[in-house]
Amino acid sequence: MNHSKDEIQSNDIMDENLNEILKVRHDKLERLRKEGKDPFKITKYNPTHYSEDIIKNFDGLDGTDVVIAGRIITKRVMGKASFAHILDSKGQIQIFVQVNRLGEEAYEDFKDYDIGDIIGVSGEVFKTKRGEISVKASEIVLLSKSLQPLPEKWHGLKDVDIRYRQRHLDLIVNPEIRRTFILRSKIISRMRKYLDERGFLEVETPILHSIAGGAEARPFITHHNTLDIDLYMRIATELHLKRMIIGGFDKVYEIGRVFRNEGMSIKHNPEFTMIELYEAYADYKDMMDLTEDMVATIAKDVLGTTVVTYQGTKVDLTPPWRRLSMIDAVKEYTGVDFNDITEDGEARDVAKSMEVEIEDSATWGVVLNSIFEEKVEEQLVQPTFIMDYPIEVSPLAKRMEEDERLTYRFELFITSRELANAYSELNDPIDQRERFLEQAKKRAEGDEEAHMMDDDFVKALEVGMPPTGGLGIGIDRLVMLLTDSYSIRDVILFPTMRPKE
């Protein structure tokens, strides 16, 4: 680590201004070092059990010696005997410490240990008079000194600013948040297993793109020094995964971070995790089957049920899920039948009469999509596939044979939120080039989210891509649903924050 002079000086100044709690802890560390008990010199410890193992297998372990390690989270000294709770990665367990077991010097040292210190404890498993499974310490080793006080045990840490910026504190003092991240990990690994079992190949495609494509979004820009070029952080994995299909891999997927330089909200973080998968010779209906089966399978395996409660609302993920076209959805929820509307102007008039804001140049499809987003989306609480999106808003989806204005595309809505997006992929390179030109026109007119022209991708399509189904699922939103998390920041370990000062 390199420290500038300024940093060293500012640390010195901080040392002088340490508050009482910090000063006491530094002094304790200093004393330990002088006595040759510097905890930071220890490199290795060998625990034999986790707290949870001991509690679950008490009958088998009662009376036997174990070695545990973890963080002191409570401490009650009662003269010549003490109790403390140790938090390890699987939970917590009480230790019982007596001077005549530990010895005078070791017991005095223990009394000086602070909440937050990491210790190793060896001792005998037993149950206290009050019936709590505990470890009777015969030896305690200080494995690391905590120089910062932990937030309070009873009220926990509530300040969301500190919780997100110093997630380690959140994880230590708010046990329920640990569950969310354990579930997140299980959800993702179950998803991998599901796809691997079905012959999908997991691949990794570049994050640095010279053209940011595959979605309509504003990208982050970064710079490569040696090449002296600006590069974009990817906004989707779509175009590279399709190249894999062209290259002859019939089933591929990537679970990866994508970056969109847009507003932040309860459902949006600038970097988020998506899975995209592509299957040759499949269509968007196959993607619907796969989506509902995969999500239901994950829910069942990870939560033990396909019925979940999200923020007080019961959501039934048991397949099959409702499927309806965008036109039917708009008809059902607003009474307006777009089958009967053919002219752009007529569509715009309908939007205006419903107080849906649209631009004067909006076409039939754009209006249909706007009315859907404004009037229907929020009502889709139970899982619903909305199918057959207008072509104007779907530059990468295959045009419907039955209706030139629409595409073979669906989005999945649960709890009024978009969770997945899928198409029968456009594999006609001539059509694709025209769609990109259309997008490039919008871009030239100032739409920063319009797709960039990508000649390399069109050229790849010209080599020939089989008919393919593609699907993208927002992992963070899926995790939110399955863990009943209110904000996307509650399922992202270190959400993007503005730096302090």
Next chain:
RNA sequence: GACCCAUUAGCUCAGUCGGUAGAGCACUUGACUUUUAAUCAAGGAGUCCGGCGUUCGAAUCGCCGAUGGGUCACCA
């Protein structure tokens, strides 16, 4: 980007009408060999988010700014 709300001890929070800072936990000292938010006694701890202003006097009122949260806009 716009609007609304919040910011007081390490943490969780009170703070009345503008009168000079409080509690619980945590911390320090002492007592206590089966406690459960241990208990008992004593003690220490503050840039009241920052700046400017109004005022005899500001945590409190006004303005500007910072950070966070919420709603909207944009998006997934």
